[in-house]
Amino acid sequence: MEGFLGTILGFLGVALAIITPGIGSSVGVGLVGRSGAGVITEDPDKFGSILLLEAIPGTQGVYGFLTGLMIMIRIGALGGGLRTLTVGQGVLFIMAAMPIAVVGWVSAIFQGRVAAAGVGIVAKRPEEMGKAVILAAMVETYAVLALLASLLLVFSVNV
């Protein structure tokens, strides 16, 4: 157990990076899907536009998954040659996962709200749908920055 604690912490980092942005994206995509279903009831032709809006808050989940994957690669969880980490290394991986874990989670929910509001634009002024997409994409900036920070931190841990 003692020698294994670092690896356990490393796994916790992977779990954090994947779980919370995943939760956020589920909530965000769910929000858009619910309001979008109402529009599709009235006008099934808008399915394509709605689907595009719905996909936007899904990226945080991908970013979290990506960060998790990078940690897995670093600790050898993918290739079968799992490394034994020190406690310090394990904690570093957790810390590295924090930016995307927290920002990915929160920004996905807020992005979902913006995109859900954008569904109204698609319903009433379908020709302005691009603006709805851009509004939602503005929120994404912070998730991208968090992903960047997390990735750079993951690379910087010596294993």
Added chain:
Amino acid sequence: MAISEMRRVAVLGHESRIGDVVSTLQRLGTVEVSSDTADPSCPFDPAAGLAHVDSVLSELKYSIDIMGRHRRVSKTAIESFTGYRLYLTDDEWTTYVQDGAENAHRIYGMARAVEQSLADLAAAEARVLTSIEHLEPWTQLRVPVEQATPAKYVGLALGTAESRSYEAALADAAEAVEGLSWEVVASEKDKVRLMVAYPMSAADDAIRALAQAGFTKVSFEQYSGVPSDIIARLEQEFQSIQAQRAQIERDIDILVEERPRAFALYDSFALERARLDVTNRFGGTERTFIVEGWVQLRNLQEFRTAIEKLADDIVVLDRPPHDDEEPPVELENNRFASAFEPVTKMMGYPRQGSLDPSPFLGPFFLIFFGLCMTDAAYGIVIAALAYWLIGQTRARGMGRQFLNLLIMSGLATVFVGAMLGGWAGDLLPRLFGWRTAILFDPMEEPTKFLILSFALGVVQIYTGIILKAYDNIRRGDWLSAIFDQVFWLVFLTSIGLALGGRYLGPNGPAIASAGQKLLLASAIGLVLTQGRHHKNPLMRIGSGLLSLYNTTGYMSDVVSYARLFGLGFTSTVLASVMNDLMLRPAGIPVIGPIIAMVGLVFGHLFNILINIIGAYVHSSRLQYVEFFGKFFEAGGRRFMPFGMSTKYVDVENAKGA
């Protein structure tokens, strides 16, 4: 390569030419008829014509709705995204719209008949089913129901009573009224169905006693005959209703065969309605008309020829816009740059007289898109898909420009992917051990990727500032160009030199110290000039000092380009993970390679799908926020020419009306 130059045109002529002129305007689709000169006392009131057209349109809409409700329009998978279009040749169109009003009315009649028969059948069916339900419990009764009435000597009645108590209660009633008797027709859990008989001499007493005994009369007034016979008749009727329904289904099939004609007619009348609407904006006297509008200079000659060809007595005048007029905005670019117009238009139209950013954003957009996808194989897929869609959707105008943009973005992705060695991720190195990266491998040197993103950001931000300077010089505002753009360019550059100069080889320290001096000079320049709109000298300096704070804005602009790295790296890593996962089963004999192939195809398609949206959206966003922010002036009014906008039909070859 800019905002299109507009001319104000006026057409004058005799009132009898209005129809021809309006049709020509619509067919050309190049003139925005502007209402600001509309004569409120327009002598050509189209109200009567409008009422007729509207009534035909509403009949057609009703018919189309009915058809749609019973037989869905069969759409291709693409059309479920883009919307349905019916493609007709010129000849087909002409055949379909002949005798428009009569045909529309005939189709409407068919649709109405179908709806009416369906409603009648539904009502009949409901009646039959209720009756059967009503009569079902009485099938044991052998007496015709119409006999269950008060007659001369004996009154008969049918009704229900409670199962538990009826025997005792009726026995009491029989004691009270002599001759009252009953027979159970059917017995259920809660209630029994009875036929009772009583002498008419004591009818009132009998009815009262029966009511006390809990007997509830059931009426069969509308029926005649024994219940089982009635039910048999009703069931026959039900069969015949089903048969009629099958007949109506055939009628619907016949009706739906008229759907293309209904679509064509709808569009033809909608076009007529648009023509009448526009006539309402004509000015004139009793015998002459005048119509004014905007036309792009490049379409002016074609327009003039087409109108003047109609008759000798029609005059076309044109002039450049007055200073106090704000012409509508349309973008005009060569084939390459026009593909980027959708990106600009999504943001909004630039103000008349300002710069059209479309050609300038183009190269950046393509490189950014390529960096976000970072894979040559993905680029090939995207370009091929867009090329295929052009053929499939027969897209025109904005849609076509968008697909062109997608083709170019795909090709740019091929280039960037080749530079960074992405061919379906790291598939080639994995399979053959090739090193594919020409520039660098983002998986091995992610920081280089990040620095490349920032560098591109700096280039684009500088381009934006230079464009603003160009715009200022174009308007003769040299001072603003020097103070607001050149000073900033020098200032930002010298920050870079002062901070990073010492890494630039042996002369580094000298460059750095030159940078520091330049930084100081340009900072002083900015402090002295940025507050120049203030009168108070103290406010000028204060405002100038404060303007240095804008540096943070430029910093955060550059940092924002980190998204290119974020998205590009995501795509690269996911592609590599797909390869890792999907190649694992490849070792299994026989089926292994097949599983791996299928898995790789789906895995990479999935990766394209989740990345392409982000690539497009973020490449656009960098233009809108970071690039446009430096020079773009929004607020142009979109040029909306009067033309052939149809809801269902596209007429191929030429435009007919």
